[in-house]
Structures are given as C-alpha cells and as structure tokens.
Amino acid sequence: MKEVRLHGRGGQGGVTSAELVAIAAIDEGKYAQAFPSFGPERRGAPVAAFIRVSDKVIRTREKVYHPDIVVVLDHSLPSLVNVAEGLKEDGIVILNTALSEDEVRKEFGLTCRLALVDANTIAAEVLGLPITNTTMLGALLKATGIVSKDALEEAMDRRFGRIAEKNKTAMHRAFDETVVTG
Amino acid sequence: MAKRVGIEVSIAIAEAAKLARSEVIPAYPITPQTHIVEHLSEFVASGELDAEFIPVESEHAAMSCCCGSSAAGARTFTSSSSQGLSLMSEILYIPSTMRLPIVMVVANRALSAPISIWNDHQDIMVQRDIGWIQTFAENGQEAFDLTLHAFRVAEDRRVSLPMIVNIDGFTLSHVIEPIEILSQEEVDGYLPPFKPRYKLDPKKPITMGPVGIPEVYTEAKMAHSEAIKASKRVIIKAWQEFADMFGRQYNPVETYRCEDADVMLVTMGSISETAMTAVDKMREAGQQVGLVRIRLWRPFPSQEFRRAAGKAKVLAVIDRCLPPGAVCGPVGAELRSLFYKVPGSPKIFSFVAGLGGRDVTVERFEEIVDKARAYAKKRPRELFEVIGVREK
C-alpha cells in the first residue's frame, strides 16, 4: 500500500487531485481511498489531502501518519509547514519549486528523495492560472508511477469535460520537466 | 449490471436513495451530511429523480414533513447529523410508534459543546430509544447496500417501521473509495414499490396520531416494541436475499478471527476496519485476539451476539460516546445487561475512544486490549475508561 499526503492551500485543488488519483487507481482495478483533512474548508489556508492506493482491500480508517509520498502544490508551503513530517525512510517529497535541488535542500533542510518541477510557470503558461493541482499530478506520475497515465487522463476527462485537454497538457509538460533526485 | 466506481461515500448514498426511487426528500443540510442531500437535490433538479425535494427550514420540519409524506404513502428519505438530529428529537419518536417507514441516513457526528463537526456516536446514542431500526455501516459499500436494505426492511408490511443507517461522518461520508453501484434493474428487482398497510387517503379516511389515554398508551408502546423485536427476522431475510442477488453477505453481528480468542474487541461503524488491521497485527505477535462488530444496533441481536462473543474471556468494548455520570458507556452497558449472571460469560470493559474526530489507531486498539487483559485480572474501580485522554 502506498500512502500519499498532498499539501496545498484551500482552493488550489488538492482535494480534486487526490480524488483523481484514487478514481484512476480504482478504474485500474486497484483499491484506493482519497480524503481531505476533515474539517471546515478555508480558502488560502494551508490544507492537506490524502490518498491510499493498494492492490489489496484497504482495511484502515486511520489518518495518514507516515506517507510514502508527499506532494506540495504551493511553492511557499515548505517554509511554513514541515512537509516531510512522518515521511517514510525511503519516501519522496515532490515539490513545486523554481529552485534547484541544492537550493531546496539548503533552504528547507530536506534530506529525503526529491522530485522538483516549476509548476507555477507551467500552470501560468498552459492554463493561464496559478492553479497547480493537475500540473503536479504530472510530477507525481513521473516520480512514482502510482497510477497509469491513461487511467489518470480518463479520470480527468470525466471530471473536467471541455477543460480537460488543457489540464492534461499541463500534466504532460510537468511529467517531462520533473527532475527526480537520487 | 453493477459497476465498480471510485466515488465519494455520500454520493453513493445519494445514488442509493435515487435508485430506490425515493418520492419525497425533506431535508436540511448539516455537516458532514451535506453532500448526500446536496446531490439528491441536484438529481431532482436535473430530472434524474422524479421526487419532491423539500428544502425545509429546520430538521424539526424535515422530520415532520417525512411523517406527513410517509403517512400519505410516499417513499420517504432524509438524512441528518448531530445537532440537526437532536433538533429532530421531538418528532423522531412519532413515526416509529405510528409505523411510518421513513429511511434516514445519519452521518454520525459529535454534539456541542464545544462545537465539533467531527465524528463520534454521541448524536445517535441520544436517539437510542426512538424505536427506529438502526444499523451501522463499516465502509462505503456497506453504506450504499444498507441504504437499499433499509427501504426494503422498513417498508416490509410485516415491519413498517422507520430505519436509520448510521455512517461515520467524514471518516466515511467524505472518503472516495471503490463502491459497486447496482443498476436500476438490479435495485428494482430487490426493492418492490412501496405499498403501505394504511395511508392517509381522502377516499378512505383514517386518523393517524390520535391521543392515547392511559388505558391505551402502554398497549400502543408495547405493540411497537414487539414489532421492532419481530422485525429482526425480516432484517436478516432481506440481507440473505441481498446476498443471493448481489453476493455480499451481511449479518447482525460479524466476527473477525474470533476462533480461540480470549480477548475480543467490540466495535460499531468504520473503526471496525482499523480494528481488523489491529487484530491481524496482534495475532501475528501471537496474541489470541478477535473482533466482534455490531451491525444491527436496534433491535439488538441478543442471540447472535451471545453466540458470537459468549466464549470470550474478556470483551473490550469501544464506546464512541462519553455519557457523563453514567455507570458505563452505552454499548458496554448493553452488553453487561445481556450477559448479566449468564454462567461463564465474559468480563466486559468499556473504553471510550474516538470522540469528536479523535483518530482510533491500530496502536490504540493494542493499548485497549492490553488494558482489558490487565483489568480482567484485577477488577477496576470504574466500568469505563476514556482512552487517549491527556492529563496535563
């Protein structure tokens, strides 16, 4: 079982990202859960969402305490919250950042495996909006392969209808541009 | 054909109420039930569901409308939670003795104060004695299935009682997970149209809800009490038919790895799944631990529970409700009554856990089992203990 924690700000679409991944996994015949950090929704405030994906039936309703994967949608969050909190030893943190690996490690004190992509620029250029949730799914795919690209695209088609194409383009570009460190 | 989809549990419940061809839905939104009625209102607005959606001014009005529509012979669905359910209290006792088969999904949530929108079972324990049939769902699939089952049982002319399906707020209501959604044909095959025994009909007038003078009141309540007891057979039969048709078997009480278990955890609702994982872990470490899950809470399945758990030495009951000043938590108290003076019956301890959204983790279950074992050796002063509470 893989456990994922997404960090974002209220309104950035972190919950939607979690939903898309879970639905894609379920469409592939796997088991999955996606859920928000339970509570009132506050636009702009740091929020989290969670995903579990497994080949076997998932028998837990615990919160996610020790994620295998952390996805950070907002470039400003790593300096506000400890994004690596509880991360498994071989876990990976996927960041939306324009910084290099060295800069990220120095700035945020992260020692874990990293995947980096400048999702702000991609989202601004492709979507014309500073909404990075679908863009960051490209980075998630590149870094982990937690679901197949096809299943995720199908889930996006169903969810977004006529704006799906743009979001898929952003996802593809992020997939190509994401740098995964050793 | 049924289709396995990734779907939010609340939406799956709304689908179930739609597939059941609900005719009247009086409802008032409240967190964490909101998504259920929100989706139903969308189904009605889009014409996907031919029903009256009544956006009432309060839960008190919601349940009053439910009584009226059910009395008029319409298949009636609503949903509520917490403070909203409490606001319904005055009305909740009415449709049950009046034998009106309303179906309600309750997204279980804590009660104020302090204000909490998060999950526990205090809201429904307040309503323990309203005389409705009550089930608890463990996961999203069960929430969907039990909603359909509720219509089938409630409206059965031998039962004709209102029914509540309890689902844990947020922990179930807000989770996306794989759920097999039955087709309209499949649901129609399981759930016949609602044909009430009596209804308000201008062509054949009757009076519902008259005064019950002291010479009559006890008999009316006794008739209700016997009706809910007798409903157990229909509840089980409707589950059996569900299993025959769709392959998923439900029982009033379920056991997990209880063979040779000396300590058994007792749970209701979605923490049962985490408890299974905890039992697996403790079994791997060589402990003889099992799990008993109560799915049917009212009428309480006494025989089934005794059969399931009677051989345990210790029952560690999880109560998701803290009753101040009481002798024991409600589930613990129920089981203590059930086993009172039964020779060789297990020792029973109640552990209050998971209040107001506090997570009940695998480690908590391990702690509970350890404590229950220790208490069985030395009788504790109190019959219940609040687990995971900070002292300072």
Add this chain to the structure above:
Amino acid sequence: MANTDAIVGWKTITFGCHVMEPGNSVNFRTGDWRSQRPVLDKEKCIKCGMCWIFCPDMAYTQTEEGYFEADMEYCKGCGICAHECPKDAIEMVTEEG
C-alpha cells in the same frame, strides 16, 4: 381519541394506534359539557352564517328558513358563536339545573 370505549390489548390495538373509523367524533356527545347555551334573536340575525363557520364542533346547521341552529347534543356552550356574531344576535344563557 383512540379507543376510549373499547379497552384493547397490545395484540388487538389498531396498527400504529390509528383510528380506522372516519367521522367517529359523532359518537362523542359533548352537549352535556355545557353550562351555557346560545340563544338566537331572530330579529337581529342576518343569516350570515358566521356562527356556523366558527363553531369548533360543527354543531350548527342551517334550517329551512335560513337561520342557523346549534345541535344541543353537541354544543359545548363555548360561546364562540356569540363572540363572533357581527350583529350580537346570539346571547349565552346559563343552563338551568
């Protein structure tokens, strides 16, 4: 009221405690509750029927002449008709004995 004259057991009580017989209030003769009776002054009466509309027990019926008369088997003597009469044509008179 449910089954005031037939005391039944829980096995025989009506389903849901419903009253299955419509209009059975006719069996409850409430006239003996009365301490005052309405008396109509036909000189003042304009046959408007306000007494008939307001009577909570539906004790009033219209006569062939068009006046309204209360059935003393059911009139409780509440005085609402007298209170509502726009012409003060009804007087409540104390019952004797």
